[in-house]
Amino acid sequence: MTAMQYNPDPHAHPGLHLIAVFEAFKGVLAVAAATGLAVLGPQPLRTWLEELIQRFHLDTRHGLLPDLLNAISPGAVQLVVVIGIVYALIRFFEAWGLWRARAWASWLGCIGSAIYLPFDIYAIYRHPGWHTWAVLIINLVVVAALGRDLLKRRRI
Structure with a gap:
């Protein structure tokens, strides 16, 4: 048998392929989210959050949303993009392993x-x-x- 042949474990759970597809789908979603953040950058997020704060007449000096607004920066968005890509790679790695039992x-x-x-x-x-x-x-x-x-x- 060559290294390229696939020899599934006959005792593996039959639902592993379904779970592998589910994990791969989560990886695809993570890549899409990370890509979207990388392309858009922090400004659309800041604008959306500012509109949310104004729409609901929230206190702009206290609370979670104003703190989040202050935390949104190019560096923070890049960090989230990297975390999203790492998460996606883990999901793809897991999906590959589950598919191969x-x-x-x-x-x-x-x-x-x-x-x-x-x-x-x-x-x-x-x-x-x-x-x-x-x-x-x-x-x-x-x-x-x-x-x-x-x-x-x-x-x-």
Whole structure:
């Protein structure tokens, strides 16, 4: 067998490909967001935030939005772009590993999705609705599927 041939793990969870596509999609969204920020720069964000503050008659001297407005700079936008690209690369790397049924990718995905669970629960507490429940359920399904994959691999 050559190095280019694909030999899937027969014991891998059948949903790994679906999760891999989902992770790759998150990577594509991160690249799109980072690209948009890189192209637009800080000024459209500042303008949008200023309009939001004026529209809702918010205090321009105190609060989170004015602080955020002051933090938006070319350097901050470049940092967010870099973080977005790194995040996308991790998602693509994980998607590749899941598609190839690699155990390390199941670990990465399981831990990465489990990290979001407390935030998902907090979001349901603060903003209950179908969308917050959907995010929690999707993350629980991903953790369960990848955890099951890892357990099946251990039993072999």
